[in-house]
Amino acid sequence: MTNEELIRELSAGNTSKHSESVTTQAEFEEFECEVRRLWSLVGMSGWQLVVTHRELDENTYANCTSDGIARRIEISLNKKPKECFDVRYLARHEMGHAMLQPLGQYAACRFLTEDELVSAEHEVVMRIISVLNWAMEKE
Numbered sequence: 001m002t003n004e005e006l007i008r009e010l011s012a013g014n015t016s017k018h019s020e021s022v023t024t025q026a027e028f029e030e031f032e033c034e035v036r037r038l039w040s041l042v043g044m045s046g047w048q049l050v051v052t053h054r055e056l057d058e059n060t061y062a063n064c065t066s067d068g069i070a071r072r073i074e075i076s077l078n079k080k081p082k083e084c085f086d087v088r089y090l091a092r093h094e095m096g097h098a099m100l101q102p103l104g105q106y107a108a109c110r111f112l113t114e115d116e117l118v119s120a121e122h123e124v125v126m127r128i129i130s131v132l133n134w135a136m137e138k139e
């Protein structure tokens with residue numbers, strides 16, 4: 001999730017921001033726990049999941065990278081973002097990206113402009129988050 005995405009999602013009322021600029025081990029554990037809980041819910045069998053706490057670009061809060069050949073997905077929480085917010089929401093957002101793989105990776109090989117691709121992928125991510133939010137309320 002980048003600053004541009006944050007602005008979009010803050011305007012949609014989906015985030016709760018707090019002020020520390022470093023994510024703690026406890027926040028990472030909460031993030032990882034939520035990612036793994038969602039992972040078991042969405043049934044991505046045949047894919048390996050790795051969850052990491054590492055330094056990313058300061059404008060990125062968390063991200064999801066994938067290798068469609070190795071069938072491996074890495075979801076990371078930034079150790080030193082410019083600012084932090086709700087790690088559970090970040091976990092759901094990055095799981096939305098994970099659920100689009102390998103589609104997102106394949107599409108990236110053929111996109112017209114990067115903005116169009118990112119925007120199209122986010123439309124689907126927002127739909128997935130709606131479903132995840134519904135499913136979580138059922139628990």
Ligand SMILES: [Zn+2]
Nearest residue numbers: 001002005093
């Ligand atoms: Zn995103």
